[in-house]
Amino acid sequence: xxxxxxxxxxxxxxxxxxxxxxxxxxxxxxxxxxxxxxxxxxxxxxxxxxxxxxxxxxxxxxxxxxxxxxxxxxxxxxxxxxxxxxxxxxxxxxxxxxxxxxxxxxxxxxxxxxxxxxxxxxxxxxxxxxxxxxxxxxxxxxxxxxxxxxxxxxxxxxxxxxxxxxxxxxxxxxxxxxxxxxxxxxxxxxxxxxxxxxxxxxxxxxxxxxxxxxxxxxxxxxxxxxxxxxxxxxxxxxxxxxxxxxxxxxxxxxxxxxxxxxxxxxxxxxxxxxxxxxxxxxxxxxxxxxxxxxxxxxxxxxxxxxxxxxxxxxxxxxxxxxxxxxxxxxxxxxxxxxxxxxxxxxxxxxxxxxxxxxxxxxxxxxxxxxxxxxxxxxxxxxxxxxxxxxxxxxxxxxxxxxxxxxxxxxxxxxx
Amino acid sequence: xxxxxxxxxxxxxxxxxxxxxxxxxxxxxxxxxxxxxxxxxxxxxxxxxxxxxxxxxxxxxxxxxxxxxxxxxxxxxxxxxxxxxxxxxxxxxxxxxxxxxxxxxxxxxxxxxxxxxxxxxxxxxxxxxxxxxxxxxxxxxxxxxxxxxxxxxxxxxxxxxxxxxxxxxxxxxxxxxxxxxxxxxxxxxxxxxxxxxxxxxxxxxxxxxxxxxxxxxxxxxxxxxxxxxxxxxxxxxxxxxxxxxxxxxxxxxxxxxxxxxxxxxxxxxxxxxxxxxxxxxxxxxxxxxxxxxxxxxxxxxxxxxxxxxxxxxxxxxxxxxxxxxxxxxxxxxxxxxxxxxxxxxxxxxxxxxxxxxxxxxxxxxxxxxxxxxxxxxxxxxxxxxxxxxxxxxxxxxxxxxxxxxxxxxxxxxxxxxxxxxxxxxxxxxxxxxxxxxxxxxxxxxxxxxxxxxxxxxxxxxxxxxxxxxxxxxxxxxxxxxxxxxxxxxxxxxxxxxxxxxxxxxxxxxxxxxxxxxxxxxxxxxxxxxxxxxxxxxxxxx
Numbered sequence: 001x002x003x004x005x006x007x008x009x010x011x012x013x014x015x016x017x018x019x020x021x022x023x024x025x026x027x028x029x030x031x032x033x034x035x036x037x038x039x040x041x042x043x044x045x046x047x048x049x050x051x052x053x054x055x056x057x058x059x060x061x062x063x064x065x066x067x068x069x070x071x072x073x074x075x076x077x078x079x080x081x082x083x084x085x086x087x088x089x090x091x092x093x094x095x096x097x098x099x100x101x102x103x104x105x106x107x108x109x110x111x112x113x114x115x116x117x118x119x120x121x122x123x124x125x126x127x128x129x130x131x132x133x134x135x136x137x138x139x140x141x142x143x144x145x146x147x148x149x150x151x152x153x154x155x156x157x158x159x160x161x162x163x164x165x166x167x168x169x170x171x172x173x174x175x176x177x178x179x180x181x182x183x184x185x186x187x188x189x190x191x192x193x194x195x196x197x198x199x200x201x202x203x204x205x206x207x208x209x210x211x212x213x214x215x216x217x218x219x220x221x222x223x224x225x226x227x228x229x230x231x232x233x234x235x236x237x238x239x240x241x242x243x244x245x246x247x248x249x250x251x252x253x254x255x256x257x258x259x260x261x262x263x264x265x266x267x268x269x270x271x272x273x274x275x276x277x278x279x280x281x282x283x284x285x286x287x288x289x290x291x292x293x294x295x296x297x298x299x300x301x302x303x304x305x306x307x308x309x310x311x312x313x314x315x316x317x318x319x320x321x322x323x324x325x326x327x328x329x330x331x332x333x334x335x336x337x338x339x340x341x342x343x344x345x346x347x348x349x350x351x352x353x354x355x356x357x358x359x360x361x362x363x364x365x366x367x368x369x370x371x372x373x374x375x376x377x378x379x380x381x382x383x384x385x386x387x388x389x390x391x392x393x394x395x396x397x398x399x400x401x402x403x404x405x406x407x408x409x410x411x412x413x414x415x
Numbered sequence: 416x417x418x419x420x421x422x423x424x425x426x427x428x429x430x431x432x433x434x435x436x437x438x439x440x441x442x443x444x445x446x447x448x449x450x451x452x453x454x455x456x457x458x459x460x461x462x463x464x465x466x467x468x469x470x471x472x473x474x475x476x477x478x479x480x481x482x483x484x485x486x487x488x489x490x491x492x493x494x495x496x497x498x499x500x501x502x503x504x505x506x507x508x509x510x511x512x513x514x515x516x517x518x519x520x521x522x523x524x525x526x527x528x529x530x531x532x533x534x535x536x537x538x539x540x541x542x543x544x545x546x547x548x549x550x551x552x553x554x555x556x557x558x559x560x561x562x563x564x565x566x567x568x569x570x571x572x573x574x575x576x577x578x579x580x581x582x583x584x585x586x587x588x589x590x591x592x593x594x595x596x597x598x599x600x601x602x603x604x605x606x607x608x609x610x611x612x613x614x615x616x617x618x619x620x621x622x623x624x625x626x627x628x629x630x631x632x633x634x635x636x637x638x639x640x641x642x643x644x645x646x647x648x649x650x651x652x653x654x655x656x657x658x659x660x661x662x663x664x665x666x667x668x669x670x671x672x673x674x675x676x677x678x679x680x681x682x683x684x685x686x687x688x689x690x691x692x693x694x695x696x697x698x699x700x701x702x703x704x705x706x707x708x709x710x711x712x713x714x715x716x717x718x719x720x721x722x723x724x725x726x727x728x729x730x731x732x733x734x735x736x737x738x739x740x741x742x743x744x745x746x747x748x749x750x751x752x753x754x755x756x757x758x759x760x761x762x763x764x765x766x767x768x769x770x771x772x773x774x775x776x777x778x779x780x781x782x783x784x785x786x787x788x789x790x791x792x793x794x795x796x797x798x799x800x801x802x803x804x805x806x807x808x809x810x811x812x813x814x815x816x817x818x819x820x821x822x823x824x825x826x827x828x829x830x831x832x833x834x835x836x837x838x839x840x841x842x843x844x845x846x847x848x849x850x851x852x853x854x855x856x857x858x859x860x861x862x863x864x865x866x867x868x869x870x871x872x873x874x875x876x877x878x879x880x881x882x883x884x885x886x887x888x889x890x891x892x893x894x895x896x897x898x899x900x901x902x903x904x905x906x907x908x909x910x911x912x913x914x915x916x917x918x919x920x921x922x923x924x925x926x927x928x929x930x931x932x933x934x935x936x937x938x939x940x941x942x943x944x945x946x947x948x949x950x951x952x953x954x955x956x
Contacts, residue, residue, distance in 0.1 A: 258788060258789055259787050259788055260789060261787060263771070263774060264778065270764055271760070271764045271765065273761050274760065274761055274762070274775065276723060276761075277723065277743065277761040277775070277776070278743075278778065279742070279743040279744035279748075279778075280743075
């Protein structure tokens with residue numbers, strides 16, 4: 001067996017792995033990435049200088065950075081130190097959940113498109129559009145209502161505005177793909193730039209808060225923002241937003257698995273020819289799924305404005321792009337998106353904790369984070385990619401046999 | 416003359432199907448040997464065994480008397496076997512030279528760089544030796560299909576092939592290119608190469624080959640000398656004298672016109688007219704069959720009727736409505752069931768289990784879905800009923816479609832479509848790859864539907880199937896209906912000739928048959944008896 005054959009073989013094993021196997025593979029990947037990260041921390045620790053008191057000793061050798069502390073801070077720190085007795089809902093754990101909430105929406109956005117066979121790189125742009133629209137819409141509406149009633153009315157209203165505008169912005173590449181045969185990867189990337197550029201233009205011009213030096217809109221009134229139930233308000237997290245996120249996970253799962261629309265989406269995603277045969281309108285499905293995907297991205301933007309910033313400001317962090325990784329990590333399964341978003345949230349929030357607690361340079365923490373994501377995402381990524389390759393798993397074509405033996409596909413490889 | 420290739424008792428089993436059953440084949444060095452048979456007869460499988468793509472379940476491959484075991488095509492190539500597949504395996508943006516030398520490039524600078532000059536020289540020399548007219552610097556995407564085929568042949572020769580296997584080489588060629596190909600084959604055999612040539616076209620086999628071996632249902636039914644046989648004899652060998660499935664056809668009350676196709680023109684993916692001005696009607700309670708060699712426009716016609724392809728001219732009416740441009744969904748809703756030709760691309764979602772596949776096409780109906788919500792328990796029951804009634808194995812609704820054998824996939828699709836309570840069933844090769852017992856069952860169900868007044872449009876390249884089931888039978892050749900006949904009044908031989916493009920009452924063979932060798936058939940002694948041993952080989956198990 002040549003090396004190429006072995007590689008192909010390994011790939012098909014990945015592609016054909018069952019759900020349990022996939023969880024095992026992911027866990028093993030996580031452990032492996034931590035081990036490799038630990039070695040990196042140790043090596044980096046040998047290459048820097050520190051006083052003897054600060055050093056940590058393993059196997060008789062002194063190291064400046066301690067991988068145990070690093071990973072302890074990265075994970076337990078991100079959870080707000082649940083075993084230390086000083087856990088507070090207003091601490092780092094809230095930051096983790098905040099990040100998780102936003103990533104749930106961008107992750108779901110990417111996952112939905114992926115399930116329809118569409119690579120939506122435009123979640124970031126859809127998020128920007130949704131965020132700006134929400135800020136402007138809620139600002140306008142906040143003059144009409146106020147107080148507790150305002151909160152009850154404005155939050156759903158803001159989310160709706162974000163969803164509608166994000167959805168419309170997602171429909172653009174959908175229409176272009178369906179009716180002009182434009183590749184969605186290109187169009188969504190372009191539309192990201194357009195969204196950022198237009199938002200900057202508007203917010204530095206007509207919608208700019210005259211009292212602020214930053215390019216931002218007038219801040220939303222307090223009642224138009226997510227209430228800080230249970231978790232205090234210090235970390236800009238609201239359990240209500242997370243509840244919406246969990247609801248979105250359940251809803252998307254239900255739509256994909258239990259509705260005719262979801263069936264159309266999934267069929268189009270895995271086998272467009274069979275979908276066409278089964279009466280699925282390919283164009284409509286493309287537009288519908290990108291619109292829905294954009295709406296989820298828009299909601300992420302609305303959350304960011306109404307929960308985190310309280311205003312729209314240019315330079316929205318790259319939640320949209322992180323959503324791609326979250327979705328791949330989750331195998332594009334809505335339920336998996338919840339878990340992947342939590343892991344991602346932990347890593348994001350843990351990074352800051354590590355920086356506070358140790359001398360480890362932030363770049364190295366970034367490397368550790370990247371390693372973990374790379375390791376955990378790679379098997380899923382290969383699964384996705386391998387479906388397009390000949391000779392691996394499900395999509396492989398049988399070698400031209402006469403019709404009678406076609407059931408044997410997959411067992412043989414083309415040359 | 417020495418034997419170049421000797422296959423001895425090759426048997427190849429796939430789950431549920433015996434593709435090759437104890438096949439012996441001897442090919443003389445320096446000759447063209449045609450492997451003739453219907454679709455699904457096992458020709459390609461047999462050659463894939465020789466080419467190392469499949470390992471035979473039993474039997475032996477001998478080359479020049481030496482036994483060989485091929486683990487992969489690489490081994491077969493090393494032993495001097497070359498195969499030119501029906502679909503070329505060329506890299507379009509690369510040049511002819513690059514494609515021919517790909518993987519075996521002459522090296523320079525101690526092996527780190529490709530010696531382009533030497534590669535080009537080698538290709539030119541090779542082309543000269545065999546009299547190939549080819550531009551070594553042209554890009555594959557810029558040259559004609561015939562030239563691409565010659566590049567494939569040169570590639571095999573460059574790798575040192577002594578025996579070339581050509582899988583349906585004429586299927587993609589124009590008549591002129593076919594002539595050129597046959598000249599090339601002559602040149603190759605003159606220089607001592609051995610050619611095995613897979614085909615289902617009688618005329619071509621007779622024209623190009625020295626010897627012809629006929630496969631039927633995975634068994635070899637005879638080898639004849641091309642100069643001493645007739646098209647009639649070959650057709651008989653190919654189809655088999657005794658019709659296996661003598662369906663009690665009976666008669667049904669013919670009702671109103673359900674589907675009407677008038678003056679329809681359909682272009683294929685390459686923009687060539689695949690269906691040319693075809694008109695026909697299918698009535699309720701009637702099986703309208705379309706016979707013809709694969710690739711004569713049947714697929715495009717069926718796709719136009721079922722809504723997967725837009726006709727370029729003409730009108731299609733279904734149940735009194737004009738559905739020429741109606742969507743698939745509208746046609747499904749209106750009661751059109753469709754067993755597609757390509758079950759793995761179209762008919763089933765390979766990654767889905769059978770429960771989910773049972774829903775395909777019904778997801779917009781109201782049987783299994785209400786208000787857009789799928790009733791999975793009902794859907795499961797539906798799938799299980801199909802599995803049960805159509806004997807799908809393994810009988811497990813949770814198994815993925817891709818894990819099923821081809822025949823069982825087909826049974827599931829047929830079941831799903833037949834149970835749709837349709838007005839019209841369009842069945843394209845409904846029993847392809849299905850085992851004998853299930854063929855019978857599918858045929859019975861088809862006739863039951865007819866009895867219930869359903870209109871049936873049946874397309875099959877199996878003559879016995881279309882002939883046995885149809886009430887009226889159209890024969891299609893190069894996108895046109897050559898004739899519409901009463902299948903009970905027509906012999907298989909007559910049908911075979913119609914399928915080869917000979918129009919009725921067109922005895923001297925000028926009826927537009929540029930490609931097939933009707934002339935050579937006329938020249939040979941038609942009444943010369945076949946080798947008696949062939950008749951003995953010809954019996955079915």
